[in-house]
Amino acid sequence: MVMITESAIDAVADIPDGATVLIGGFGPAGQPVELIEALVASGTRDLTVVNNNAGNGDGGLAALIGAGRVRRIICSFPRQHDSHQFDAKYRAGEIELELVPQGNLAERIRAAGAGIGAFFTPTGYGTPLAEGKEVREIDGRHYVLELPIRADYALVKAHRADEVGNLTYRKTARNFGPIMAAAATTTIVQVHEVVPAGDMDPEVVVTPGIYVDRVVVVPTSSTPEPEEGQ
Amino acid sequence: MSSHQTTSFVEGPTRLGKHELAALVAADIPHGAFVNLGIGQPTLVSNYLAPDSGVTLHTENGMLGMGPEAHGDDVDLDLINAGKIPVTELPGASYFHHADSFAMMRGGHLDICVLGAYQVSARGDLANWHTGEPGSIPAVGGAMDLAIGAKDTFVMMTLLTRDGKSKLVDACTYPLTGVRCVSRIYTDVAVFLVDRAGGDGSVLVRETHGVTFEELETLVPLPLRRA
Numbered sequence: 001m002v003m004i005t006e007s008a009i010d011a012v013a014d015i016p017d018g019a020t021v022l023i024g025g026f027g028p029a030g031q032p033v034e035l036i037e038a039l040v041a042s043g044t045r046d047l048t049v050v051n052n053n054a055g056n057g058d059g060g061l062a063a064l065i066g067a068g069r070v071r072r073i074i075c076s077f078p079r080q081h082d083s084h085q086f087d088a089k090y091r092a093g094e095i096e097l098e099l100v101p102q103g104n105l106a107e108r109i110r111a112a113g114a115g116i117g118a119f120f121t122p123t124g125y126g127t128p129l130a131e132g133k134e135v136r137e138i139d140g141r142h143y144v145l146e147l148p149i150r151a152d153y154a155l156v157k158a159h160r161a162d163e164v165g166n167l168t169y170r171k172t173a174r175n176f177g178p179i180m181a182a183a184a185t186t187t188i189v190q191v192h193e194v195v196p197a198g199d200m201d202p203e204v205v206v207t208p209g210i211y212v213d214r215v216v217v218v219p220t221s222s223t224p225e226p227e228e229g230q
Numbered sequence: 231m232s233s234h235q236t237t238s239f240v241e242g243p244t245r246l247g248k249h250e251l252a253a254l255v256a257a258d259i260p261h262g263a264f265v266n267l268g269i270g271q272p273t274l275v276s277n278y279l280a281p282d283s284g285v286t287l288h289t290e291n292g293m294l295g296m297g298p299e300a301h302g303d304d305v306d307l308d309l310i311n312a313g314k315i316p317v318t319e320l321p322g323a324s325y326f327h328h329a330d331s332f333a334m335m336r337g338g339h340l341d342i343c344v345l346g347a348y349q350v351s352a353r354g355d356l357a358n359w360h361t362g363e364p365g366s367i368p369a370v371g372g373a374m375d376l377a378i379g380a381k382d383t384f385v386m387m388t389l390l391t392r393d394g395k396s397k398l399v400d401a402c403t404y405p406l407t408g409v410r411c412v413s414r415i416y417t418d419v420a421v422f423l424v425d426r427a428g429g430d431g432s433v434l435v436r437e438t439h440g441v442t443f444e445e446l447e448t449l450v451p452l453p454l455r456r457a
Binding site for chain 1: 289290291292293306307308309310311314319325326327328329331332333335336355360365367368369370371372373374375378379405406407408409
């Protein structure tokens with residue numbers, strides 16, 4: 001059963017210290033800011049966070065890092081013009097970084113949700129990011145063995161949910177949402193509205209409700225588009 | 231792939247600026263191609279793709295059919311490119327999640343990827359993500375996936391560093407992004423065709439701009455051949 005609530009605080013309250021948390025978004029697009037802020041407020045610490053980036057500006061993921069709650073981050077592109085919160089923690093040796101090529105990051109998350117034990121990818125072969133990893137030549141091409149990234153929780157921003165947790169997304173804010181929703185034991189999603197079951201065309205569902213555990217309604221979470229087809 | 235590849239060597243009179251270089255790359259992109267343009271200078275190529283080029287732009291954060299940068303009321307923070315700049319969508323656009331986006335890249339479905347570079351080797355090794363300087367924070371993003379994913383990887387760069395060293399090298403000294411992945415190098419003074427199979431270690435020169443072939447030979451520490 002999907003839990004539907006208006007309280008982001010309640011939705012993240014059971015995330016324990018030391019948890020691994022997938023956080024959706026590519027930069028600001030699709031970042032579940034209200035869920036992250038609730039996580040900051042909850043005081044949970046020693047988190048391992050998986051995100052494409054390492055926070056922008058001072059809100060959302062940057063605030064979580066700035067508050068010293070993230071022990072380790074797995075991401076592809078931490079350094080940006082506005083990643084000063086991460087930069088300071090990294091330079092102070094207060095956060096551990098695992099740098100992963102973006103496509104490998106996505107596929108490792110996808111693999112976790114799909115029950116894949118590991119996979120061979122050509123990305124990264126011959127580079128420093130493949131050092132120490134198993135390499136295999138298949139049909140004349142070299143591949144690197146990569147392992148799935150499983151998580152205890154996923155925090156995802158979608159556009160709209162129905163009562164059974166089916167989700168649609170909006171434009172490039174979709175990014176990591178569908179694969180993260182599938183890769184966590186408990187998936188918590190924020191949306192701007194929840195519609196009754198039956199009001200969402202099954203043909204347009206992107207993330208089926210089987211992957212969703214909790215839905216938080218944040219009316220300001222996304223710009224509603226009345227003209228947009230369901 | 232393009233008609234230029236079979237033409238014989240030509241010498242142009244003047245060195246190319248970055249906009250002229252972008253126009254040259256755009257002219258080499260075949261009609262109907264699916265293309266990813268890297269962040270920075272490669273993005274300029276989109277300014278020179280004719281409206282009837284039939285080229286579809288891919289952005290790795292999950293979109294095909296990306297339009298020009300958005301301004302004013304068209305800005306939508308849910309619609310951004312890989313450089314996190316607000317963009318627009320063209321008729322026929324589609325959205326997909328990150329694993330699908332990189333699967334279409336890694337799976338060889340994109341025709342051309344255009345990237346910047348710190349260094350490229352004679353056999354097409356690319357270094358463009360990290361200078362390896364102590365204390366610098368590494369960031370790779372999609373560079374490694376882009377480099378090896380598309381059918382053809384084009385590099386746009388100035389031939390020389392600020393202190394006059396060739397970025398086209400025998401072997402990269404910066405950390406690699408990908409191995410034997412670059413097929414063509416567009417620079418301000420020459421266009422190079424790379425044999426990714428290695429060949430005899432020499433590099434084909436399709437055209438020069440503002441330098442003669444002989445002058446180019448003095449700038450690049452590799453055996454060169456006219457195309």
